[in-house]
Amino acid sequence: MLITGFSTHLSVMRKEDPTWKFALGASPVIEGVILRLTTTDGIVGFGYASAVPHMGSIAAQLDAELKHLEPAVTGRDAGDIESIMDSLDRRLRGAPQAKAAIDCALHDIVARSIGAPLHRLFGGRFRTSVPILRIMAIKTPDEMAVQAQKLVDEGYNYLKIKIEGDVSNDVERVRAIRTQVGDSVHLTIDANQSYSAKGAIAALNKMAAFNIDLAEQPVHASDLEGLSLVTRSVPITIEADEAAGSLEEVYRLVTTRACDAISLKIPKLGGLRNAMTAARLCEQAGVAYRFGAAVGTRLMAAQALHLACALRGVDYACELAEFARLLDDEFSGLEVENGCLSLPETIGSGTIWNGSA
Numbered sequence: 001m002l003i004t005g006f007s008t009h010l011s012v013m014r015k016e017d018p019t020w021k022f023a024l025g026a027s028p029v030i031e032g033v034i035l036r037l038t039t040t041d042g043i044v045g046f047g048y049a050s051a052v053p054h055m056g057s058i059a060a061q062l063d064a065e066l067k068h069l070e071p072a073v074t075g076r077d078a079g080d081i082e083s084i085m086d087s088l089d090r091r092l093r094g095a096p097q098a099k100a101a102i103d104c105a106l107h108d109i110v111a112r113s114i115g116a117p118l119h120r121l122f123g124g125r126f127r128t129s130v131p132i133l134r135i136m137a138i139k140t141p142d143e144m145a146v147q148a149q150k151l152v153d154e155g156y157n158y159l160k161i162k163i164e165g166d167v168s169n170d171v172e173r174v175r176a177i178r179t180q181v182g183d184s185v186h187l188t189i190d191a192n193q194s195y196s197a198k199g200a201i202a203a204l205n206k207m208a209a210f211n212i213d214l215a216e217q218p219v220h221a222s223d224l225e226g227l228s229l230v231t232r233s234v235p236i237t238i239e240a241d242e243a244a245g246s247l248e249e250v251y252r253l254v255t256t257r258a259c260d261a262i263s264l265k266i267p268k269l270g271g272l273r274n275a276m277t278a279a280r281l282c283e284q285a286g287v288a289y290r291f292g293a294a295v296g297t298r299l300m301a302a303q304a305l306h307l308a309c310a311l312r313g314v315d316y317a318c319e320l321a322e323f324a325r326l327l328d329d330e331f332s333g334l335e336v337e338n339g340c341l342s343l344p345e346t347i348g349s350g351t352i353w354n355g356s357a
Ligand SMILES: [Mg+2]
Pocket: 190, 192, 216, 217, 241, 242, 263, 292
């Protein structure tokens, strides 16, 4: 099972709504790099390097990083994942998105080589489906209420409200959406680092009246003291996302208990193995975790879904279906039904590549 082929190509997916924006930016497309590894036995494994500037690398960098990492992958046995990942860390510091693509492609190959679905490599099924949380872009409160109702009508019971660091406008967004969708829908918010600690405390204490389950990354990623202060000052579960950008950062967050929960993402953590380790760190520290959005192809969502279904600690809706608002996906075979994603039981990730070799 020696790796002989290592090829990459750019993936550009259009957003259905080209005006989609959040506190860290706006772009009409989602970019990434698709990695295709081939073995001597003819097995093909796929991974996706997600081009997200706030995770570190844009698409052009990802391609360069993957080319630099290629010699540490080709000629190796695809089953030696731990050793290959160690070689990658020695060859290039950081670069979690590129390393995640390699880690995912290696797992894909191993699962295919034994004719099993991916989750068998993580300990098998703890659950067979995951409720999905859908994310709403920053717009006016009325526009967001319309968007919320549309998602509820499609069957979603968990929604995330993107906010931008303005207490009165943000509270109005939450009020408008809660009024529109009623009490039974679960609401979370994500400030994407846009508040000061005191501003976040003021906003969240007002939003608490509208029954918010969870508030994501209220303050800057580097402001752990601020995050800790918010966690201790509001009645809402505080989740770290951008602050949890590596295994080291997850370790620091859980040992200082600066947050109540952590959003795990395969690209920022450098792959499935690291995400599983991060989950175990959280479990030991009594910190909640779930899988957050890494926006892009169905391939990456499916690979995260297999891990999410294997881990006992995933106890809240995951953000694994943002592909539903994107066009031009090269992978098919994964769709949301009744607000949930079901675990594929076919070989590998369960998605099908529709590109040409
Ligand atoms: Mg977030």
